[in-house]
Amino acid sequence: MIGVMDYGMGNLHSVCNALHHIGVPCEIFRDPDMCGTYTGLILPGVGAFPDAMRALEASGLADRVRTCAGAGQPLLGICLGMQLLFEESTEFGTTKGLGLIPGRVTRIRAPGLKIPHMGWNSLHVWTPDDPLASHIREGDYVYFVHSYKAETGTENLVASTEYGERIPALVRTPGLPVYGAQFHPEKSHETGLGILKDFTSLCGEVPNP
Amino acid sequence: MLAKRIIPCLDVKDGRVVKGVHFVDLRDAGDIVDNARYYNQEGADEVCFLDITATHEGRKTFADQVERAARELFVPLTVGGGIGSIEEFRTMLLAGSDKVSINSAAVRDPDLITRAAERFGSQCVVVAIDARRVSAPDGSVSFHVYVRGGREDTGIDALWWAEEAERRGAGEILLTSMDTDGTRNGFDLELLHEVCRRCSIPVIASGGAGSPEHFYEAFEAGADAALAASLFHYRELSIGDLKQYLRNRGVSVR
Numbered sequence: 001m002i003g004v005m006d007y008g009m010g011n012l013h014s015v016c017n018a019l020h021h022i023g024v025p026c027e028i029f030r031d032p033d034m035c036g037t038y039t040g041l042i043l044p045g046v047g048a049f050p051d052a053m054r055a056l057e058a059s060g061l062a063d064r065v066r067t068c069a070g071a072g073q074p075l076l077g078i079c080l081g082m083q084l085l086f087e088e089s090t091e092f093g094t095t096k097g098l099g100l101i102p103g104r105v106t107r108i109r110a111p112g113l114k115i116p117h118m119g120w121n122s123l124h125v126w127t128p129d130d131p132l133a134s135h136i137r138e139g140d141y142v143y144f145v146h147s148y149k150a151e152t153g154t155e156n157l158v159a160s161t162e163y164g165e166r167i168p169a170l171v172r173t174p175g176l177p178v179y180g181a182q183f184h185p186e187k188s189h190e191t192g193l194g195i196l197k198d199f200t201s202l203c204g205e206v207p208n209p
Numbered sequence: 210m211l212a213k214r215i216i217p218c219l220d221v222k223d224g225r226v227v228k229g230v231h232f233v234d235l236r237d238a239g240d241i242v243d244n245a246r247y248y249n250q251e252g253a254d255e256v257c258f259l260d261i262t263a264t265h266e267g268r269k270t271f272a273d274q275v276e277r278a279a280r281e282l283f284v285p286l287t288v289g290g291g292i293g294s295i296e297e298f299r300t301m302l303l304a305g306s307d308k309v310s311i312n313s314a315a316v317r318d319p320d321l322i323t324r325a326a327e328r329f330g331s332q333c334v335v336v337a338i339d340a341r342r343v344s345a346p347d348g349s350v351s352f353h354v355y356v357r358g359g360r361e362d363t364g365i366d367a368l369w370w371a372e373e374a375e376r377r378g379a380g381e382i383l384l385t386s387m388d389t390d391g392t393r394n395g396f397d398l399e400l401l402h403e404v405c406r407r408c409s410i411p412v413i414a415s416g417g418a419g420s421p422e423h424f425y426e427a428f429e430a431g432a433d434a435a436l437a438a439s440l441f442h443y444r445e446l447s448i449g450d451l452k453q454y455l456r457n458r459g460v461s462v463r
Contacts, residue, residue, distance in 0.1 A: 011305070013303070017305065114410060114411060114433075116380070120254055122210060145332045187307065190283075
């Protein structure tokens, strides 16, 4: 059973719809004490970084997620949920994040391009042998909607995209099954569903082939 | 590179798709879920449902149907038609849509754009503009915003309104030309060009698609996405063939 965190930010049903579609059981939860009972955790999120971080801290989820992820429980952050995995963000002042992946979150610099970066963009794969890259082919398109992006070392990149500059698309903590997707796998058709299959397999679930 | 998007649009009345997919053996051509599933597989980059229901009961049915369709749709979903309040916005987002388009209500109450953007984020606020050429007595031509399904001329300049919608927090403009809509003679390139050069948010071209070239022209004129309805529903053009054509002409598509 995958636990999808509800901390009041964003549409949780899309993620659950996608998991149901690939045949993986999931549950939306709020209680931090539940974290350890799931095979893996998904941290979704739409909105602003400071609000999200405040909600995570206030609910007690932040501490528990840090502990669980540090102990090796698989974790996937999506969109804002991915950004929350980093050390800090500069969205509306500087706010500390969960600090699970080295790096910070800053506004996209894309002179002459529209912000937010919204739509289907193609992936460049950095680590083809990563368990979450098994369904991604070089150049596959996934769906992005964001105005801020992560700045992190290439050692943390599974895949990136280009939008005026290099944008980390799929990141991970080296040595831990802690992942973040800047795009929305649940809205990225077969490529996205493939990534969710790989993540849930890593959790020990058995998704539909 | 960011891909240009192809968006099939489905009209829904009383929870049923009107003029849905007509060439494949759908169990039920009026069923919103079957249509959603079809376009999900067909390669649509986004799907748009437009509620053309007039009654309150019909609207409730629409939300229920959106919820069912969203379970089968793994690309973004935009819904619109008669949405006029933050509460209705919220209902549609909770039902599983990713973006909500507002039209007449935004003209009546422009602050709705701002309130929705502050509450849910600009990325899910689409302002739909129905524009038509109007000649002044002195012979000059301008584009006016029409509301109530194109029945009422507001007298508002459509190019100004597109900029104003962006200033107020819209994340995207869905631009329909009433002059080209239904003609199959191509999108309104003049209108499109004028709006695209004024706005820095994405613009979806709508109205008049009849051939693959028309999509190419719309993207050349600056559109970020292009929407069509019957052309796809009757499979006069498949999304796959359209994308191959665009790819061959150097347009970035998924």
